[in-house]
Amino acid sequence: MARYGMVIDLKRCYGCYACSMACKVANHTPPNVFWSRVLKGESGTFPNVVRQALPVLCFHCEDPGCVKVCPTKATYANDDGVVVIDKEVCVGCKYCMMGCPYGARYTVPEWKSYFPEGLPLSELEQFQKEAWEEKSGCGVATKCDFCTERREDGKEPSCVTACPADARIFGDLDNPDSEASQRIKRDRGFVLKPEQGTKPKVYYLPPR
Amino acid sequence: MNSKLHGLVQTEWRWLIAIYLFLAGAGGGAHITGVVADFMGWTQLANIGIGLGWPCVLIGCLCLIGDLGTARNAWRVARKPDTSWIARGTIIISIFMIVAFIHTVLWVWPGTMAGPEVGARHLVGVIGAFFAFGTMVYTGLLLGDAIPIPFWNTTLLPILFFVSALSTGVMAVVLVGVIAAADQAHLLTLGRVDIVLIVIEALVLAAYLHGSYRVPNTRMAAEHLLKGELAAMFWMGVAVCGLAVPLVIDAVGLHGAGAAAASILGLIGGLCLRYVVLAGGAMYPMAAAGFEFRPIKRSKDPMPAIGKMPPS
Ligand code: SF4
Ligand code: SF4
Ligand code: SF4
Numbered sequence: 335m336a337r338y339g340m341v342i343d344l345k346r347c348y349g350c351y352a353c354s355m356a357c358k359v360a361n362h363t364p365p366n367v368f369w370s371r372v373l374k375g376e377s378g379t380f381p382n383v384v385r386q387a388l389p390v391l392c393f394h395c396e397d398p399g400c401v402k403v404c405p406t407k408a409t410y411a412n413d414d415g416v417v418v419i420d421k422e423v424c425v426g427c428k429y430c431m432m433g434c435p436y437g438a439r440y441t442v443p444e445w446k447s448y449f450p451e452g453l454p455l456s457e458l459e460q461f462q463k464e465a466w467e468e469k470s471g472c473g474v475a476t477k478c479d480f481c482t483e484r485r486e487d488g489k490e491p492s493c494v495t496a497c498p499a500d501a502r503i504f505g506d507l508d509n510p511d512s513e514a515s516q517r518i519k520r521d522r523g524f525v526l527k528p529e530q531g532t533k534p535k536v537y538y539l540p541p542r
Numbered sequence: 543m544n545s546k547l548h549g550l551v552q553t554e555w556r557w558l559i560a561i562y563l564f565l566a567g568a569g570g571g572a573h574i575t576g577v578v579a580d581f582m583g584w585t586q587l588a589n590i591g592i593g594l595g596w597p598c599v600l601i602g603c604l605c606l607i608g609d610l611g612t613a614r615n616a617w618r619v620a621r622k623p624d625t626s627w628i629a630r631g632t633i634i635i636s637i638f639m640i641v642a643f644i645h646t647v648l649w650v651w652p653g654t655m656a657g658p659e660v661g662a663r664h665l666v667g668v669i670g671a672f673f674a675f676g677t678m679v680y681t682g683l684l685l686g687d688a689i690p691i692p693f694w695n696t697t698l699l700p701i702l703f704f705v706s707a708l709s710t711g712v713m714a715v716v717l718v719g720v721i722a723a724a725d726q727a728h729l730l731t732l733g734r735v736d737i738v739l740i741v742i743e744a745l746v747l748a749a750y751l752h753g754s755y756r757v758p759n760t761r762m763a764a765e766h767l768l769k770g771e772l773a774a775m776f777w778m779g780v781a782v783c784g785l786a787v788p789l790v791i792d793a794v795g796l797h798g799a800g801a802a803a804a805s806i807l808g809l810i811g812g813l814c815l816r817y818v819v820l821a822g823g824a825m826y827p828m829a830a831a832g833f834e835f836r837p838i839k840r841s842k843d844p845m846p847a848i849g850k851m852p853p854s
Binding site for chain 2: 344373374375376377384386388390399402403404405406407422423424425426427428429431432433434435436437441473524526527530538540541542
């Protein structure tokens with residue numbers, strides 16, 4: 335069985351937010367929901383200041399804080415290691431949002447359009463609304479699922495395909511020969527907030 | 543919402559959850575007060591405490607359900623009691639409400655006050671008090687189990703919430719006792735008990751904030767309470783209303799309207815305490831390779847920058 339993970343090369347990422355957009359396009363997330371985000375950080379003092387981008391998503395942790403606190407078993411890890419949410423079981427208690435150290439989860443009480451309220455929905459918006467309600471739902475926890483539908487179609491996750499800098503590598507961490515596993519080993523891959531003990535499956539390669 | 547804390551400030555659990563934590567605590571405290579009063583032979587206060595406790599908790603639970611996105615599935619909440627404090631808490635609270643309800647129907651309801659089964663009444667009362675204790679402590683453990691939020695993740699929080707719950711429970715009983723014209727001497731004794739509880743609560747609160755202040759990961763949350771956006775609610779609501787004024791009134795030994803006023807202020811303080819602890823909950827920012835990363839602003843308004851669309 336595969337154990338999916340991702341590697342993000344911070345040397346290559348230039349913080350263009352293409353992954354955030356690609357995720358929105360693929361998963362029809364409504365306003366204020368960012369399964370894929372890009373954080374920006376600064377270090378140093380003037381004039382020697384360096385800016386660095388850090389793209390984040392759900393890390394599909396080995397030992398996920400979200401699963402530990404969920405009272406309903408609504409969120410769980412699939413056989414392929416992808417952490418998913420059963421929207422029929424989730425009660426929307428939001429405890430998982432307190433249990434995830436990475437802020438990967440979002441809930442929206444109701445679906446909203448990107449355009450001002452009161453305008454009639456366009457055909458596309460109608461489609462997006464239905465797609466969101468079918469896949470994710472309102473009032474329940476939602477997050478990145480490594481693009482389940484795209485993987486079923488044999489495609490890579492949307493954010494990986496979209497990245498113009500080729501900074502994201504998706505792959506099977508159980509397979510030692512996959513590019514992802516190789517790069518983690520060779521280029522000193524690390525995870526975020528390791529002290530939280532969640533064992534993320536999204537690794538980063540150092541910026542320098 | 544709040545960039546001052548730099549981390550991810552949780553904005554999901556707000557007033558409804560604060561009311562839930564507060565009412566679960568105060569209700570449990572009222573029940574314990576009632577059971578103790580029963581042992582002292584203060585029948586009227588015992589009835590008030592036991593009759594008041596579980597309805598408070600029940601209203602709190604309705605607030606929790608109100609905060610859920612999908613109430614149709616609320617019954618599923620106890621499916622994973624092994625690792626989730628919400629599931630365990632639901633079980634504890636349900637048992638408490640059932641036991642206290644039985645107690646109320648058998649011995650508190652007007653006209654059912656019976657003499658012979660004193661032993662049984664005390665036994666049911668003590669069982670109820672045990673689960674009331676569980677309910678009060680659980681409100682702290684629930685937050686404490688959110689490991690990414692270090693401000694909640696401390697043993698002092700369940701202790702703080704327990705002492706505050708007991709104190710607000712006593713105050714609730716005093717308040718209703720004054721309205722129902724219960725025995726003055728008994729009410730004054732409860733007031734004196736409350737002095738001790740308020741002093742302990744103040745000490746635990748000071749220790750909690752001091753401990754938070756000393757650790758870098760939680761210092762910002764403590765500062766947020768002491769001098770940041772939550773300072774007004776913390777100092778006015780928690781410190782003055784919730785602790786100082788009731789302490790002075792109890793120490794002077796006012797009764798009647800004075801005692802009732804002290805109770806109301808103390809109850810408001812208890813609610814404010816839950817709210818500032820919730821609102822201060824923040825995760826520390828992510829860091830990699832010497833950089834610290836702030837999250838993008840999660841504004842409640844989806845499109846603050848986009849104006850009205852031109853008429854078409
Ligand atoms: S990143 Fe957060 S939401 Fe995703 S698996 Fe880990 S703990 Fe759960
Ligand atoms: S919001 Fe849903 S997935 Fe999250 S902890 Fe509650 S029931 Fe589980
Ligand atoms: S893997 Fe798919 S769902 Fe996850 S962040 Fe990337 S595009 Fe979004």
